[in-house]
Amino acid sequence: xxxxxxxxxxxxxxxxxxxxxxxxxxxxxxxxxxxxxxxxxxxxxxxxxxxxxxxxxxxxxxxxxxxxxxxxxxxxxxxxxxxxxxxxxxxxxxxxxxxxxxxxxxxxxxxxxxxxxxxxxxxxxxxxxxxxxxxxxxxxxxxxxxxxxxxxxxxxxxxxxxxxxxxxxxxxxxxxxxxxxxxxxxxxxxxxxxxxxxxxxxxxxxxxxxxxxxxxxxxxxxxxxxxxxxxxxxxxxxxxxxxxxxxxxxxxxxxxxxxxxxxxxxxxxxxxxxxxxxxxxxxxxxxxxxxxxxxxxxxxxxxxxxxxxxxxxxxxxxxxxxxxxxxxxxxxxxx
Amino acid sequence: xxxxxxxxxxxxxxxxxxxxxxxxxxxxxxxxxxxxxxxxxxxxxxxxxxxxxxxxxxxxxxxxxxxxxxxxxxxxxxxxxxxxxxxxxxxxxxxxxxxxxxxxxxxxxxxxxxxxxxxxxxxxxxxxxxxxxxxxxxxxxxxxxxxxxxxxxxxxxxxxxxxxxxxxxxxxxxxxxxxxxxxxxxxxxxxxxxxxxxxxxxxxxxxxxxxxxxxxxxxxxxxxxxxxxxxxxxxxxxxxxxxxxxxxxxxxxxxxxxxxxxxxxxxxxxxxxxxxxxxxxxxxxx
Amino acid sequence: xxxxxxxxxxxxxxxxxxxxxxxxxxxxxxxxxxxxxxxxxxxxxxxxxxxxxxxxxxxxxxxxxxxxxxxxxxxxxxxxxxxxxxxxxxxxxxxxxxxxxxxxxxxxxxxxxxxxxxxxxxxxxxxxxxxxxxxxxxxxxxxxxxxxxxxxxxxxxxxxxxxxxxxxxxxxxxxxxxxxxxxxxxxxxxxxxxxxxxxxxxxxxxxxxxxxxxxxxxxxxxxxxxxxxxxxxxxxxxxxxxxxxxxx
Numbered sequence: 001x002x003x004x005x006x007x008x009x010x011x012x013x014x015x016x017x018x019x020x021x022x023x024x025x026x027x028x029x030x031x032x033x034x035x036x037x038x039x040x041x042x043x044x045x046x047x048x049x050x051x052x053x054x055x056x057x058x059x060x061x062x063x064x065x066x067x068x069x070x071x072x073x074x075x076x077x078x079x080x081x082x083x084x085x086x087x088x089x090x091x092x093x094x095x096x097x098x099x100x101x102x103x104x105x106x107x108x109x110x111x112x113x114x115x116x117x118x119x120x121x122x123x124x125x126x127x128x129x130x131x132x133x134x135x136x137x138x139x140x141x142x143x144x145x146x147x148x149x150x151x152x153x154x155x156x157x158x159x160x161x162x163x164x165x166x167x168x169x170x171x172x173x174x175x176x177x178x179x180x181x182x183x184x185x186x187x188x189x190x191x192x193x194x195x196x197x198x199x200x201x202x203x204x205x206x207x208x209x210x211x212x213x214x215x216x217x218x219x220x221x222x223x224x225x226x227x228x229x230x231x232x233x234x235x236x237x238x239x240x241x242x243x244x245x246x247x248x249x250x251x252x253x254x255x256x257x258x259x260x261x262x263x264x265x266x267x268x269x270x271x272x273x274x275x276x277x278x279x280x281x282x283x284x285x286x287x288x289x290x291x292x293x294x295x296x297x298x299x300x301x302x303x304x305x306x307x308x309x310x311x312x313x314x315x316x317x318x319x320x321x322x323x324x325x326x327x328x329x330x331x332x333x334x335x
Numbered sequence: 336x337x338x339x340x341x342x343x344x345x346x347x348x349x350x351x352x353x354x355x356x357x358x359x360x361x362x363x364x365x366x367x368x369x370x371x372x373x374x375x376x377x378x379x380x381x382x383x384x385x386x387x388x389x390x391x392x393x394x395x396x397x398x399x400x401x402x403x404x405x406x407x408x409x410x411x412x413x414x415x416x417x418x419x420x421x422x423x424x425x426x427x428x429x430x431x432x433x434x435x436x437x438x439x440x441x442x443x444x445x446x447x448x449x450x451x452x453x454x455x456x457x458x459x460x461x462x463x464x465x466x467x468x469x470x471x472x473x474x475x476x477x478x479x480x481x482x483x484x485x486x487x488x489x490x491x492x493x494x495x496x497x498x499x500x501x502x503x504x505x506x507x508x509x510x511x512x513x514x515x516x517x518x519x520x521x522x523x524x525x526x527x528x529x530x531x532x533x534x535x536x537x538x539x540x541x542x543x544x545x546x547x548x549x550x551x552x553x554x555x556x557x558x559x560x561x562x563x564x565x566x567x568x569x570x571x572x573x574x575x576x577x578x579x580x581x582x583x584x585x586x587x588x589x590x591x592x593x594x595x596x597x598x599x600x601x602x603x604x605x606x607x608x609x610x611x612x613x614x615x616x617x618x619x620x621x
Numbered sequence: 622x623x624x625x626x627x628x629x630x631x632x633x634x635x636x637x638x639x640x641x642x643x644x645x646x647x648x649x650x651x652x653x654x655x656x657x658x659x660x661x662x663x664x665x666x667x668x669x670x671x672x673x674x675x676x677x678x679x680x681x682x683x684x685x686x687x688x689x690x691x692x693x694x695x696x697x698x699x700x701x702x703x704x705x706x707x708x709x710x711x712x713x714x715x716x717x718x719x720x721x722x723x724x725x726x727x728x729x730x731x732x733x734x735x736x737x738x739x740x741x742x743x744x745x746x747x748x749x750x751x752x753x754x755x756x757x758x759x760x761x762x763x764x765x766x767x768x769x770x771x772x773x774x775x776x777x778x779x780x781x782x783x784x785x786x787x788x789x790x791x792x793x794x795x796x797x798x799x800x801x802x803x804x805x806x807x808x809x810x811x812x813x814x815x816x817x818x819x820x821x822x823x824x825x826x827x828x829x830x831x832x833x834x835x836x837x838x839x840x841x842x843x844x845x846x847x848x849x850x851x852x853x854x855x856x857x858x859x860x861x862x863x864x865x866x867x868x869x
Contacts, residue, residue: 059426061433105603109610114370114425118557119606121372125554126592126599133592197734200723204731207720214680214714216706216735216782255550259437266430296449299441306434310427311420 021180025173046264046276048233054270057206062120066095068252070235071242080142095235103227128253151249269316337464350579351479357559359530365567372432375549376439381535402536403529410528443546451545564612630657639688648674650840666837680712681705711784721764732781768795805829
């Protein structure tokens with residue numbers, strides 16, 4: 001039994017999205033495909049935050065830290081000659097580990113959600129300063145020169161292949177399909193989890209954690225599990241980002257980068273996962289438009305947007321839209 | 336002996352500056368349970384107040400007196416315009432003030448430009464044997480101690496301080512006494528902002544003034560307030576003491592950046608040992 | 622009056638010298654309390670007597686400053702709330718505490734799922750909807766329910782855990798007279814399979830429960846007897862009314 005389940009319409013939408021991911025590179029010029037790829041990577045990052053925030057109510061203010069750590073892990077390992085899929089996996093594991101450590105301190109110490117937010121933000125700020133201080137060429141890991149604010153350059157692109165055969169670089173279209181495919185898999189699994197008992201228990205933690213504990217559920221490991229998974233997916237997104245641009249620099253740890261992730265999910269709406277995707281796309285489109293005027297204007301608008309959404313449109317765009325159009329799925333009971 | 340004295344002053348300065356920077360947020364968090372993510376930008380605006388008065392040929396002292404007033408008023412505006420709609424929703428408060436922080440940095444950059452401006456230090460150096468100590472650092476220690484004592488006095492012995500503490504305990508009871516809790520919250524937030532403004536003004540000659548100034552301090556402030564928890568005075572003092580010492584020792588041995596890393600690691604351990612805040616280590620039911 | 626006091630029935634719960642201090646105030650001050658298996662006990666006492674603190678310690682939501690709690694022979698002080706719940710103590714707090722965005726059905730299903738798995742959870746949830754008369758509201762989110770209905774949802778969640786001991790803090794508060802009667806009948810029905818401790822202020826309701834009454838006052842047990850004996854006691858009247866000679 002599942003108290004609510006995936007609707008047939010939604011299943012159809014996932015199939016359509018998969019078709020689009022496969023088909024788009026045939027229709028659009030390479031330049032647009034490359035641009036869309038980075039949008040999809042940001043969507044993945046947004047979805048990873050929504051897994052923790054929307055499903056379990058665990059707001060991380062430092063999701064950029066998990067993203068950045070994943071990117072650096074991918075970069076350092078790939079530059080040192082590790083097979084790129086393994087480096088990508090290592091990126092995910094690094095993100096999960098960092099999230100796991102912070103989550104362990106927060107959840108097993110029963111510190112409040114405020115502290116989780118503050119601690120994640122603090123870690124991000126310190127990572128920014130630490131990675132920024134590595135300008136001296138003596139800061140190197142193997143053959144990867146950390147490069148301070150210039151970051152690591154010449155990071156190999158993701159190449160897939162079978163064991164024993166030479167692996168092939170994916171090229172823009174292949175990489176787009178890989179990122180899109182990964183995003184759809186994460187979304188679909190995340191949606192299935194939302195309706196599975198584990199996801200429902202996460203929802204109870206979000207609504208009233210005390211009640212969940214009094215019903216006999218250990219909330220600590222569940223929160224740790226979803227938070228680490230969220231950090232892991234953010235880490236993979238970071239690795240994909242490093243592969244996409246062939247570089248990574250401490251800018252990924254900046255406060256504005258962390259804020260962006262939160263803004264995507266805040267604008268799109270929490271708990272649905274695809275709301276985060278829509279939020280990331282809308283805000284990125286806006287950012288690109290404003291970026292032409294000046295970065296300070298972008299930051300000003302994003303900051304004010306954040307204040308406005310918290311005060312006036314707390315639910316976010318997608319849930320508000322669903323509610324207004326009265327198709328918000330009622331909790332169905334198989335009675 | 337002289338060497339020890341100089342090191343002692345250095346450590347005391349690290350602790351005092353941390354205390355001065357954190358006190359405002361400690362008051363806001365301790366009294367209202369709210370974390371203001373724009374606190375770093377309040378520090379920055381305090382520093383710009385000093386820069387502005389200096390640019391008009393006025394003395395630094397006037398700037399230092401003016402900064403808490405200006406930033407306190409900005410704080411009250413922020414409380415009226417944003418924070419008061421979000422009481423009881425601490426995470427939303429953080430989100431909104433984060434947006435505000437981005438907007439403050441961007442807005443300041445648009446108005447005054449992104450460059451770092453200097454403010455002249457008014458004192459010279461003091462020679463202790465073969466060492467020299469900046470007199471201004473000793474002045475910062477004095478200001479930190481004075482603000483701490485003044486804040487403590489205000490909350491402990493004045494009527495408004497008593498009302499603020501009573502509001503924190505039981506807002507309904509205070510309302511029944513005919514005092515409006517929203518007014519108390521507004522003043523508390525304003526006071527916490529004013530302290531940040533003062534800290535910014537006092538630190539400005541040492542750090543230079545730039546729109547992103549707040550980001551240099553905010554990690555330290557968060558760590559101190561988080562570990563100090565709701566014990567405004569004992570917690571913040573103890574946390575500043577520990578982190579100031581850790582930071583200055585590690586910074587002395589390596590670089591200031593690793594000083595901050597050491598602070599963070601130390602904070603994670605402390606939070607795991609004493610999740611209810613550092614003061615719970617010696618108060619059984621803190 | 623069916624009062625179970627036979628000393629042959631084994632103890633289910635025992636507290637020894639249980640104390641809780643909040644910043645110098647003694648909320649509980651050396652409580653020695655015993656409950657036999659199958660009992661339905663009522664706790665009464667003026668506000669601040671320590672009843673809710675007592676419940677919060679029993680369910681692991683608070684740690685005592687001193688003293689022991691033995692449940693079914695095991696010491697449970699220091700265990701996290703979810704472990705205590707699994708040992709068989711279910712609690713409804715004074716202020717209804719639910720998962721507001723979720724439906725009534727999900728509340729019962731999720732409360733049972735931990736103990737029964739999927740299939741059993743469905744059966745228990747269906748039975749509880751039936752038993753509590755919430756069938757028609759099954760798919761409503763609990764945020765839309767009336768106060769009395771919310772109380773029942775929380776009682777139903779505790780029942781879904783099928784605990785050995787139910788702790789119900791003011792289960793009839795805010796209910797209409799008819800709802801109060803139904804609740805009393807429900808608790809007596811639960812009592813055929815489990816033990817209960819009920820905190821209430823409504824003496825009519827306590828009378829309907831037909832069990833022993835323990836009176837808390839200033840963090841201590843003042844007396845323990847039948848409802849009639851308690852109400853006739855001069856000390857209890859004084860505690861409740863301030864003067865010994867007013868009516869109850």
